[in-house]
Amino acid sequence: MSNGYFKVEMPKNEPVKAYLPGSPERASLKKELERQSAQVVQVPMIIGGKEVWTERKTKAVMPHGTTTVIADPHELVNVKGNEAMEYILDAAGDAPLGIYVMMPSSIPATPFETNGADFTAEDMKQWKDHPLVLGLGEVMCYPAVLSKEEQIMKKLELCKGMVIDGHAPGLSGEDLKAYVEAGVMTDHECTSFEEAKEKCLAGMKILVREGSAARNVENIVPGLVKEPEFIAHFMFCTDDKHLDTIENEGHISYNIKKSIQLGMNPISAVKMATYNAAKTYGLNDIGVLEEGKDADIVILDSLESVEVHSVYKQGRIVNTEFFTKEAKPVNESMLHTVVLKNISKDKIQVKAEGKIPVIGMIPGQ
Numbered sequence: 001m002s003n004g005y006f007k008v009e010m011p012k013n014e015p016v017k018a019y020l021p022g023s024p025e026r027a028s029l030k031k032e033l034e035r036q037s038a039q040v041v042q043v044p045m046i047i048g049g050k051e052v053w054t055e056r057k058t059k060a061v062m063p064h065g066t067t068t069v070i071a072d073p074h075e076l077v078n079v080k081g082n083e084a085m086e087y088i089l090d091a092a093g094d095a096p097l098g099i100y101v102m103m104p105s106s107i108p109a110t111p112f113e114t115n116g117a118d119f120t121a122e123d124m125k126q127w128k129d130h131p132l133v134l135g136l137g138e139v140m141c142y143p144a145v146l147s148k149e150e151q152i153m154k155k156l157e158l159c160k161g162m163v164i165d166g167h168a169p170g171l172s173g174e175d176l177k178a179y180v181e182a183g184v185m186t187d188h189e190c191t192s193f194e195e196a197k198e199k200c201l202a203g204m205k206i207l208v209r210e211g212s213a214a215r216n217v218e219n220i221v222p223g224l225v226k227e228p229e230f231i232a233h234f235m236f237c238t239d240d241k242h243l244d245t246i247e248n249e250g251h252i253s254y255n256i257k258k259s260i261q262l263g264m265n266p267i268s269a270v271k272m273a274t275y276n277a278a279k280t281y282g283l284n285d286i287g288v289l290e291e292g293k294d295a296d297i298v299i300l301d302s303l304e305s306v307e308v309h310s311v312y313k314q315g316r317i318v319n320t321e322f323f324t325k326e327a328k329p330v331n332e333s334m335l336h337t338v339v340l341k342n343i344s345k346d347k348i349q350v351k352a353e354g355k356i357p358v359i360g361m362i363p364g365q
């Protein structure tokens with residue numbers, strides 16, 4: 001480098017405006033917000049190639065402000081293997097919103113399942129370098145990791161250097177250390193701040209989940225409010241959130257809203273939802289507003305209410321016209337995979353005498 005000469009142009013910033021009350025830039029911004037608020041549009045969301053319409057007419061153009069998702073198509077691949085991977089990557093590449101994919105790691109999730117397809121480390125090789133593939137999906141079979149079973153170790157080895165998501169409810173102590181040592185980087189199954197903190201101190205990044213069934217924000221965020229030094233290692237996720245719950249309460253926007261209600265500084269909550277997540281998954285073009293990066297912008301009515309006013313994806317406003325492209329039809333072979341033959345009460349009856357073990361449910365977990 002000693003013979004190199006560089007002539008770097010001085011960067012020229014656009015004038016920084018203050019948007020002070022009474023200033024012309026504030027007046028023009030207000031006028032534009034009012035113009036957009038006056039528009040009534042119905043917003044479709046495209047899931048699995050189908051348009052899902054929000055019944056509610058809303059002034060917000062994209063209802064919940066999520067511009068990028070990272071999906072683990074475990075259920076699809078569990079049934080259709082490589083064909084499903086091909087389908088999801090094709091659909092993701094075509095979708096107007098950002099969709100990245102993790103390769104499902106645990107097909108099947110337990111040896112007791114009778115699933116439809118295999119998805120081995122050998123299968124993963126063909127997808128690993130796809131630009132939309134970020135790494136290995138939640139490693140659910142943590143007992144297999146702890147006992148170093150060959151298949152899962154091969155998958156972990158193959159995905160070294162990529163993101164490896166975990167799934168380890170309640171794992172702690174030496175077992176947790178061994179799980180992290182094997183390369184697993186995140187966990188979204190924490191149900192208390194203590195559990196999340198232990199995993200974080202073991203080197204993991206934590207996704208605080210709020211879905212349709214499992215709801216963990218209330219049990220984790222108050223701890224983060226007390227010990228904010230951990231926030232840099234925390235993000236949000238939904239895991240499984242049904243369309244009706246999304247419509248009723250929002251998506252990641254709901255995790256933010258609830259965290260603020262629980263006392264979190266709004267800037268920290270937004271940072272967890274944007275910057276921290278983008279950084280963890282190596283998505284360098286999003287998560288921060290900077291010259292040269294994607295203009296994925298969510299405009300909120302206020303930082304207190306966190307109502308989404310409007311959404312921009314790569315600089316384009318997300319409204320009905322945003323979704324003009326017709327979704328490709330789903331391959332016939334991907335459909336009708338669940339075949340139920342006349343189920344009757346007596347066929348699913350458990351015949352037993354005396355006490356039998358059953359699985360209980362903890363509401364919200």
Ligand SMILES: [Zn+2]
Pocket residue numbers: 138166167188189
């Ligand atoms: Zn999980």
